[in-house]
Amino acid sequence: MSIELLKNAIRDVPDFPKPGIVFKDITPVLHDPQLLRLSVDLFAERHTGQHIDKIAVIDARGFIFGSALAYTLGVGLVPIRKPGKLPYKVIEESYELEYGTNTLAVHVDAFEEGDSVVIVDDLLATGGTAQAAVALVERLGANVRELDVLVELSFLNGREKLEGVNVYSPIVF
Ligand code: AMP
Numbered sequence: 001m002s003i004e005l006l007k008n009a010i011r012d013v014p015d016f017p018k019p020g021i022v023f024k025d026i027t028p029v030l031h032d033p034q035l036l037r038l039s040v041d042l043f044a045e046r047h048t049g050q051h052i053d054k055i056a057v058i059d060a061r062g063f064i065f066g067s068a069l070a071y072t073l074g075v076g077l078v079p080i081r082k083p084g085k086l087p088y089k090v091i092e093e094s095y096e097l098e099y100g101t102n103t104l105a106v107h108v109d110a111f112e113e114g115d116s117v118v119i120v121d122d123l124l125a126t127g128g129t130a131q132a133a134v135a136l137v138e139r140l141g142a143n144v145r146e147l148d149v150l151v152e153l154s155f156l157n158g159r160e161k162l163e164g165v166n167v168y169s170p171i172v173f
Contacts, residue, residue, distance in 0.1 A: 001038045007171045009035055010151060024151050024173070026061065026122050040068040042170050043120065043148045047073055052145060053115035054078050058133050059085070059104070065150060066120030078110040078117075080133050091139055093132040104132045111142035119144060123151040124169060127158030134165055 009028045016023040029035045043065065056078040057066030063079065070077040083092060083103045090105040111117065117137050124130055124147070134144050144165055152158065152169035159167055 001034050003038075003042070003170050006035055006038055006150075010171065024123055024153070026150060029150070030064065036068075039065055039150055040072060043069045043168075044072045046146065046148065046168055047118060050145065051116055052118055054111060054117045054142070056080055056106075056110075056117050056119045056133060056137055058119065058121040058129060061122035062120045065122065065148075069118070069120060069148070078106065080104050080106050080119075080136060091136060093135045093139075095128040095132045097128065102128070102132075104129070104136060106136045106140070108140070111137065111140045113141040115142035116145045117142045119147045121147075121149050123153065124149040124158040124167065125153045126156045127161035130158065130165075131161045134162065
């Protein structure tokens with residue numbers, strides 16, 4: 001199983017969710033047991049021997065890979081969610097999109113001071129989502145050890161918004 005096979009399995013869906021966007025559909029990776037395992041293993045290998053306290057997963061496709069990673073590493077999971085989804089007290093971060101804004105939220109008691117946290121999402125595009133997730137983790141006194149994404153759209157320069165954050169992306173377009 002190679003990263004090339006993983007990359008080839010990602011399906012382009014033009015004009016989704018709106019005209020002009022080429023959506024990188026990771027569901028063919030999920031459908032294939034070996035590719036799904038490889039995706040999680042690639043992330044897990046990054047953190048063998050590291051002390052990680054929590055895996056923070058970004059709504060919604062980050063949940064898939066991140067929960068498998070947390071299970072594999074034997075650490076806890078923190079959902080970072082769209083507004084109105086988490087039932088307890090939250091802090092929120094808003095970020096700019098091409099048109100309008102988005103917001104992410106996390107429970108106020110999700111991290112302990114000084115926790116070492118890995119953030120997981122499926123894809124890094126403009127970086128706004130990841131930047132908001134980093135801000136939420138740091139506002140609660142925890143430290144971002146790494147941002148792990150399966151796919152990076154490097155032409156959108158998301159890393160520029162993430163100065164000082166280690167970013168790992170096995171598949172780059
Ligand atoms: P951004 O905030 O621009 O980095 O967008 C990243 C978030 O939006 C991730 O949670 C992705 O799942 C989703 N996303 C953005 N662009 C795409 C795309 N072209 N294909 C698939 N997902 C995308």
